[in-house]
Amino acid sequence: MNILVCVKRVPAPGSKINVTSDGMAVDAAHLGFTTSPHEECALEEAVQITERDGGQVTVLTLGPVEAEEQLRYAASVGAHKIILVPTDGSAWDPQRTASALTEAIQTAEEANNQPFELILFGNESADSGGFQVGVRVAHKLGRPIVNAIKGIDPSDCAVTARREIDAGFEVYNVPTPAVLGVKEGINLPRYPTMKGRLASKKAELTNAEITAKAGGQTLVRLHRPAEQASNTEILGTDESAAVAIVDILEEIGVC
Amino acid sequence: MSLLVVLDHDRGTWSEANDEAMTAAHTLAADMGVQIDVALVGDGALDLSGQARAAGAAVVHVANHPMLTDFGPEAVGETIVQLIGAASPDAVMAVGTSRGNEILAQIAARMDLPFVANCMSVTPGDGAWSITRIQWGGSLLEDTTLVTDGPKLLTYGHHAVLAEAAPAPGAGIVEEFTPDLDGSLARTIVVDRDVQQAGVTLSTASVVVSGGRGVGSAEGFEQLEELADLLGGRVGCSRAVTNLGWRNHTDQVGQTGTRIAPEIYIATGISGAIQHWVGAMASKRILAINIDAEANMVVKADYAVIADLHKVVPAITAEIKRRKGL
Ligand SMILES: Cc1cc2nc3c(=O)[nH]c(=O)nc-3n(C[C@H](O)[C@H](O)[C@H](O)COP(=O)(O)OP(=O)(O)OC[C@H]3O[C@@H](n4cnc5c(N)ncnc54)[C@H](O)[C@@H]3O)c2cc1C
Numbered sequence: 001m002n003i004l005v006c007v008k009r010v011p012a013p014g015s016k017i018n019v020t021s022d023g024m025a026v027d028a029a030h031l032g033f034t035t036s037p038h039e040e041c042a043l044e045e046a047v048q049i050t051e052r053d054g055g056q057v058t059v060l061t062l063g064p065v066e067a068e069e070q071l072r073y074a075a076s077v078g079a080h081k082i083i084l085v086p087t088d089g090s091a092w093d094p095q096r097t098a099s100a101l102t103e104a105i106q107t108a109e110e111a112n113n114q115p116f117e118l119i120l121f122g123n124e125s126a127d128s129g130g131f132q133v134g135v136r137v138a139h140k141l142g143r144p145i146v147n148a149i150k151g152i153d154p155s156d157c158a159v160t161a162r163r164e165i166d167a168g169f170e171v172y173n174v175p176t177p178a179v180l181g182v183k184e185g186i187n188l189p190r191y192p193t194m195k196g197r198l199a200s201k202k203a204e205l206t207n208a209e210i211t212a213k214a215g216g217q218t219l220v221r222l223h224r225p226a227e228q229a230s231n232t233e234i235l236g237t238d239e240s241a242a243v244a245i246v247d248i249l250e251e252i253g254v255c
Numbered sequence: 256m257s258l259l260v261v262l263d264h265d266r267g268t269w270s271e272a273n274d275e276a277m278t279a280a281h282t283l284a285a286d287m288g289v290q291i292d293v294a295l296v297g298d299g300a301l302d303l304s305g306q307a308r309a310a311g312a313a314v315v316h317v318a319n320h321p322m323l324t325d326f327g328p329e330a331v332g333e334t335i336v337q338l339i340g341a342a343s344p345d346a347v348m349a350v351g352t353s354r355g356n357e358i359l360a361q362i363a364a365r366m367d368l369p370f371v372a373n374c375m376s377v378t379p380g381d382g383a384w385s386i387t388r389i390q391w392g393g394s395l396l397e398d399t400t401l402v403t404d405g406p407k408l409l410t411y412g413h414h415a416v417l418a419e420a421a422p423a424p425g426a427g428i429v430e431e432f433t434p435d436l437d438g439s440l441a442r443t444i445v446v447d448r449d450v451q452q453a454g455v456t457l458s459t460a461s462v463v464v465s466g467g468r469g470v471g472s473a474e475g476f477e478q479l480e481e482l483a484d485l486l487g488g489r490v491g492c493s494r495a496v497t498n499l500g501w502r503n504h505t506d507q508v509g510q511t512g513t514r515i516a517p518e519i520y521i522a523t524g525i526s527g528a529i530q531h532w533v534g535a536m537a538s539k540r541i542l543a544i545n546i547d548a549e550a551n552m553v554v555k556a557d558y559a560v561i562a563d564l565h566k567v568v569p570a571i572t573a574e575i576k577r578r579k580g581l
Contacts, residue, residue: 169451
């Protein structure tokens with residue numbers, strides 16, 4: 001099965017998120033970057049499927065040229081081909097992102113002379129969280145899509161997909177070529193091996209320059225939500241604090 | 256002139272998110288100067304028209320079609336698109352649950368219109384609408400403008416609005432609607448359901464005892480299990496723990512895990528990274544047990560013990576047993 005995974009490069013903040021002085025981006029001066037978690041799992045799923053059933057995994061990202069780092073990482077954990085749609089580094093709105101990704105996918109499929117049987121997106125990106133790019137791309141390609149997927153089982157001409165709901169799972173049987181929005185928890189992503197790291201350096205990077213026009217949603221400013229003031233009461237510095245803790249548990253009626 | 260609210264239900268059982276949707280809708284419709292209409296799709300929808308009326312709906316659109324018996328994002332999205340064509344609402348909204356966001360994304364894709372997900376506040380205007388929405392699962396907010404010739408499409412963040420009773424019931428005029436659905440849309444309709452675990456879940460537990468990297472091993476969680484059992488609660492964990500393979504992802508609290516809201520959250524050996532915090536911040540009280548007095552979890556908690564969790568957790572268990580005579 002030939003699978004395409006669309007991933008996003010996002011900053012990895014720690015105890016708080018700082019914003020640049022113009023309010024247009026997360027201040028990443030002292031931060032590392034990572035692949036948005038749902039997509040990391042989507043990639044792992046794709047690699048596991050091709051290891052089992054054969055085929056190739058292509059990873060596509062739209063982002064700044066530095067997003068090559070996430071593509072190389074993807075190659076180090078099993079992706080065969082990597083494609084970058086470079087931006088100027090500014091945040092693209094969901095409509096614009098979806099148009100550009102669709103064009104990049106169509107170009108790649110023409111070069112392959114066949115459609116990707118499965119395209120995986122993260123359910124939502126970790127940073128902007130627009131909950132729509134995968135759905136827009138699937139619609140432009142005329143393919144089915146279901147979101148919130150935590151289980152994928154490919155068969156001939158279809159994939160069985162499990163969606164998490166409050167009380168368990170919904171099961172879908174989607175004909176291929178199909179698109180799925182994947183959630184973290186579907187698997188445990190592997191870490192790169194030394195061999196994988198070496199191979200990733202050699203992976204050929206395709207650059208797909210694409211222009212797409214802006215959509216109707218425009219970022220004005222990012223800001224942090226008001227913080228709840230907290231006055232931490234220190235109950236102790238050793239296990240004797242257990243008495244005070246159980247007093248509290250009794251007081252609030254859970255013990 | 257109307258605001259169309261897409262309501263959710265499970266075969267005729269009203270979803271709790273609908274109360275949030277209608278609360279948000281009352282404010283938005285008043286600001287827009289329009290009436291609230293609602294859309295209910297699928298089997299059992301008609302039974303909910305009374306509730307929709309009580310919640311303030313002027314018109315209750317009930318869509319029926321054999322392909323709408325079970326949920327299918329494409330079939331439901333296409334149904335609402337046809338309803339928009341017939342009723343011409345000025346805006347369409349839902350609550351940003353998994354389904355809510357997916358249905359609005361389907362509508363947006365089909366109509367090629369912008370869609371703003373997980374709004375906190377919305378200020379309609381003649382041209383651009385000014386919106387504040389959630390990024391990073393709630394750790395960051397985005398002010399954004401929405402400009403479109405078509406209906407404005409948006410969801411409100413789940414739990415971003417506190418549900419309130421409707422100021423007054425609406426006229427509740429029921430209008431049944433049968434969409435024209437292409438058979439091919441059956442490709443994304445639920446074929447089976449696998450209903451699991453009744454009882455206390457992480458998201459509904461009144462006590463959550465959570466462990467992070469500081470727990471040190473999968474076995475280290477046995478102490479937390481014992482305490483959680485005694486309190487009728489559930490064990491949670493951080494993403495570091497999930498990634499280490501110590502616990503299943505179903506136990507993960509946070510942005511990409513479960514959002515919890517217990518009476519008390521006992522967070523042990525967890526540093527309190529922002530992505531963990533957004534999943535835990537709805538807890539009524541937080542007790543942090545950490546060796547680091549500067550850890551974000553400690554700084555933000557209501558109570559803290561600055562000590563080794565491996566000593567404190569068994570001591571709590573022992574104290575409870577002693578008091579209960581166990
Ligand atoms: C996009 C994105 C999404 C994410 N989503 C989530 C999410 O949903 N949930 C989540 O949890 N994380 C999430 N993370 C990861 C998050 O950033 C942190 O890496 C993670 O929460 C850290 O886990 P931790 O607190 O267990 O580990 P650490 O940060 O390593 O903290 C361990 C803590 O244990 C304390 N400790 C050590 N030994 C002891 C002891 N013996 N007794 C008491 N205390 C001790 C230390 O002082 C420290 O505070 C996400 C990250 C990204 C980039």
